[in-house]
Amino acid sequence: MLMPQQHLFSLRLGHALREVLAEGYDRKAFLKDLIAGSTVGVIAIPLAMALAIASGVPPQYGLYTAIVAGAIVALAGGSRYSISGPTAAFVVILQPLTVKYGLAGLLLASVMAGAILIVMAYARLGRFIEYIPESVTLGFTGGIAIVIAVLQIPDFAGLTLQSVPEHFMGKVTAIVTHFPQVNLGSVLTAGFTLAMMMLWPRLKTPVPPHLPTLVLACLLGVFLSGLGMEVDTVGSRFHYLLSDGTEAAGIPPFLPALEWPWSRAGDDGQPLELSFALVSDLLPAAFAIAMLGAIESLLCAVVLDGMSGKRHSANSELLAQGLANVITPFFGGITATAAIARSATNLKAGARSPIAGVVHALVVLLGLLLFAGALAYVPMPAMAALLMVVAWNMSEAHKSVKLVKKSPGTDILVFLVCLSLTVFVDMVVAITAGVLLASLLFMKELAAITHVVDISDNRDFHREALPENWKVFKIRGALFFAPSDRIFGELAQHAQSLDGIILHMRYSSYLDAGGLAAIEKLMAHCQKKQVHLVFSAWQFQPLKTLARARGDSLSALDASFPTLMAAINEAQKRDKRNETE
Numbered sequence: 001m002l003m004p005q006q007h008l009f010s011l012r013l014g015h016a017l018r019e020v021l022a023e024g025y026d027r028k029a030f031l032k033d034l035i036a037g038s039t040v041g042v043i044a045i046p047l048a049m050a051l052a053i054a055s056g057v058p059p060q061y062g063l064y065t066a067i068v069a070g071a072i073v074a075l076a077g078g079s080r081y082s083i084s085g086p087t088a089a090f091v092v093i094l095q096p097l098t099v100k101y102g103l104a105g106l107l108l109a110s111v112m113a114g115a116i117l118i119v120m121a122y123a124r125l126g127r128f129i130e131y132i133p134e135s136v137t138l139g140f141t142g143g144i145a146i147v148i149a150v151l152q153i154p155d156f157a158g159l160t161l162q163s164v165p166e167h168f169m170g171k172v173t174a175i176v177t178h179f180p181q182v183n184l185g186s187v188l189t190a191g192f193t194l195a196m197m198m199l200w201p202r203l204k205t206p207v208p209p210h211l212p213t214l215v216l217a218c219l220l221g222v223f224l225s226g227l228g229m230e231v232d233t234v235g236s237r238f239h240y241l242l243s244d245g246t247e248a249a250g251i252p253p254f255l256p257a258l259e260w261p262w263s264r265a266g267d268d269g270q271p272l273e274l275s276f277a278l279v280s281d282l283l284p285a286a287f288a289i290a291m292l293g294a295i296e297s298l299l300c301a302v303v304l305d306g307m308s309g310k311r312h313s314a315n316s317e318l319l320a321q322g323l324a325n326v327i328t329p330f331f332g333g334i335t336a337t338a339a340i341a342r343s344a345t346n347l348k349a350g351a352r353s354p355i356a357g358v359v360h361a362l363v364v365l366l367g368l369l370l371f372a373g374a375l376a377y378v379p380m381p382a383m384a385a386l387l388m389v390v391a392w393n394m395s396e397a398h399k400s401v402k403l404v405k406k407s408p409g410t411d412i413l414v415f416l417v418c419l420s421l422t423v424f425v426d427m428v429v430a431i432t433a434g435v436l437l438a439s440l441l442f443m444k445e446l447a448a449i450t451h452v453v454d455i456s457d458n459r460d461f462h463r464e465a466l467p468e469n470w471k472v473f474k475i476r477g478a479l480f481f482a483p484s485d486r487i488f489g490e491l492a493q494h495a496q497s498l499d500g501i502i503l504h505m506r507y508s509s510y511l512d513a514g515g516l517a518a519i520e521k522l523m524a525h526c527q528k529k530q531v532h533l534v535f536s537a538w539q540f541q542p543l544k545t546l547a548r549a550r551g552d553s554l555s556a557l558d559a560s561f562p563t564l565m566a567a568i569n570e571a572q573k574r575d576k577r578n579e580t581e
Contacts, residue, residue, distance in 0.1 A: 011121060015078040015316035020353040029352040036351035037359025040083055040342050043210045044070070044360060045367045047342070047390065049234070049251075049375065050383040051086040052334060054151060056098030057106065058238045059375075060251040061334050062086045066364045067255070069324040069336030074357025076323055078316030079301040081308060081351050083342040083360055084324060088390045089296050090289065090335050092147050092427050096166060097285050104272040105282060107261030107329035112279070112286035113293060114325030117318050120294060126314025129298040135411040136434035137299065138400050139418025143430060145395035146423050148387060150175070155384035156190040158183025158232065168423050185221075185229030186381040193217050193385035208345065210386070217382035218374075234383075235376030250376025253369055256332040264332070288428040289325075293337040295431075297321050300338035307347055341393055410441040443482050450477025452487050455504065464568045469499040470532075472564070476507040479542070481514025488518040492525045500532035500574070502567045511542035516549055519556050532574055535560040536567035 012018070044066045052062025066085035073084035098106050120126070150171055154161050159178045165171050193213055200209035221231040235249035242248055266272045301312035317338075324336055346356055367375070404412055414437050421430035455461045456471040466472065471494065475487060495501060511519075526533040535556055538546070546557050561567040 010078075010313045011124065011315040011319060012313070013076050013316070013319065015313040016080045017075060017354045020080060020355075025353060025355075030355065032350040032352045033356040034359055036346050036349035037356040038363050039206075039208060039349040040346045040356070041360040041363025041367070043208050043345060044083070044085055044342060044364050045375075046210050046214050046378065046383070046386060047339075048086055048364065049378070050387045050390075051088060051091065053380075053383060054088075054091045054148065054387055055086070055094035055106070055334060057103050057334060058240075058251065059234055060240075060368070061103070061332055063251070063364055063368045064256065064331055065328055065333035065336050067361050067368070068328040068331050068333045070361035070364065071358050072324040072327060073317075073320045073336070073338070074354040074361070075320075076316075077320035077354065077357075078313030078318075079297075079304055079338070079343075080310055080312070080354055081304045081343055081347040081356070082297065082300055082312075082317070082338040082354075083346050083357055084297070084321070084336050084338050085342070086334055087296060087337050087339045088148055088387065088394050089141065089144055089292055090337070091151070092144050092422070093285060093288050093292065094335060095151070097282075098267075099164075099166070100267060101272065101282070102264075102266035102268070104262050104264040104266045105278075106334055107264060107332075108272070108274075108278070109282045109286045109289060110325050110329045110333075110335040111261055112282060113289035113335065114322045114327075116287060116290035117293060117322030117325060119322075120290070121315045121319035121322060124315055125294075126298060126316075126318050129295060129302070129314065132295060132435065133411070133414065133438045134399075135403060135407070135414040136418050136431065136438055137295065138396060138403060139415040139434055140422045140427055140430050142395045142397070142400055142415075143419040143422025144427065145391040146419075148391040152384035152387050152391075154178070155232070155380045156186065156388070158186025158381065183229070183231075185224040185227075185231045186379075188224060188229075189217055189221050189231050189379045190381035190385040192220055193379075193382040194388065197386070197389045213386075214378055214382060217379055218377045221379040221382070222377070232380040233376065234378045234380065237380055251368070251372050253372035255365075255368075258330055259332070261329040284428065289335050291431065292427070293321055293325065293335065294318055296340070297338040300340045300343050303340055304343055304347060307344065341390070410438075410445065414438045414441065443480075446478055446480075447482035447486075450475075450479065450483035450487060450508075452476075452490055461504065462564055462568060464565060464572075466502075466568065467500065467571050467574070469497075470502065470571055471498055471500075472502040472504060472568070474504045474507060478510040479508050479515030479518070480510060480512040484515040484518035488522040492522055495522075495526050495529055495531045495533075498531055500534065500571055501526070502534045502536060502564070502571060504536050504564050504567075505542065506537035506539065506564075509539045509541060511545045515542075516545060523554070523556065523559075532571065533559060534567045534570060536564045537562065 048062035048066040049059035052059050069084050094106055097109055147168060153175050159181055161174055161178055165174055196213040197209050221233060224231050239247045239249055240252040262272045262274045272278060297317055298314055301317055305312055321337060328336060403415055414434055417437055418430045418434035421433055453474045454471060455474045456466060473491060523533055538560060546555065550557055561570060
């Protein structure tokens, strides 16, 4: 059992599974895992296919991801209930990557991202997820949701685009230009799917809406095709080669052979040549994948902790996600991370351990092997509608509305910047700019609340009489580089007309190099003006900083006292010595 806060630093392979087994795992728990894993596995099949298509690759690669990565993370991870596989958040990174480098480039970038995640795990960076503000996460997830929804419009409406522009406004322009080509059969199928996904939960049945919705959508597609309204399907869009060289429709009912990721098809259909230049070109995308994968998987684990009352091991989860993304591409799987919606469904369905995640992977495997032929009838508009629902859910629009209505203006600014940059520029730029902007605004607000107060006549702080022409000032707030020059500049102005100053430091808990330099500057000024400067009641961190910076010359520690009373007594002694002289 982890001690408080230990979960932030622990790192071991299979952490969650080990914890469950140590607590005791019986037949009853296994049956609950079997039910939960089967439930979420059924949901994962259409989602994995849809997310692979949205990422620019055939649907079977999404199923490979759910199978391989889903099992690896469940067995090796740090969160009991997480379900891993392809997720909507990656679409904005993977789709342009596929267009430029093909499947081979996408898989190689995934391997590189996995390696970065492993390094992050061993560097114990899992705990730093708590430093990403909600305004940033809501901003980029909202932006991702908008991009995903727009990318689904062509399949939703049955539009045929010869090429999809790289930038968002280009995509919108291309869609608007082709809108007169709307296919009524596609719109009816997609609209029916949306309606089913929204209305089915109201029946309050234990059966998730995904399976009945897709079955009925398939029947509707066949019916509309019989009326002459052709509806594009997985089978009509995607094909694969049989062992005799002939082509078959839909997805192959078998797992791919183990193969080097870069040996698969590039953007021109030919394998990529592994080189330093290629790795360098893919590195920014790999870094973005790793950062997004870390954020999403750890946010998922935090959500599950809140729902279950358990504790995850952040670094163990990062390690498992890294291993999954290194291994899965060798089996044709694309980038994977923990999926919040599927993981929450897993927990609500009664999961007790990571075994449910393994069952989920086996159900997807059985679906691929036994029902590949039936999956070929799934309409593409239905898949588009399904992804629109996913996009809406991941956007957490209710949280964004609440943030805009009730949060400070700085949080709203960060949210809007992240959302806009994600949509119109790039998600990596959005996250980087959002974190930097949030940090700067936070420092600005922190600097604003750091101030100096004259407490010379305040009897709540001291009752001793001060020497003539002496004053006591209380400093409240953090003394870092931003406010320090202002604070100590004010004190230097006061020192012009005083014989001595006592600085009461009890209410200042932080001191950095900038603050230290400002203190030394004030001490030099006071020495020049022959003004006595005394400090009292330093807190631990500032005291530690002063001790580390202490040299041969006079430092603040040499004029510091443990209490304000002791500092005032010293001031009185100095005043008496001056009178004697």
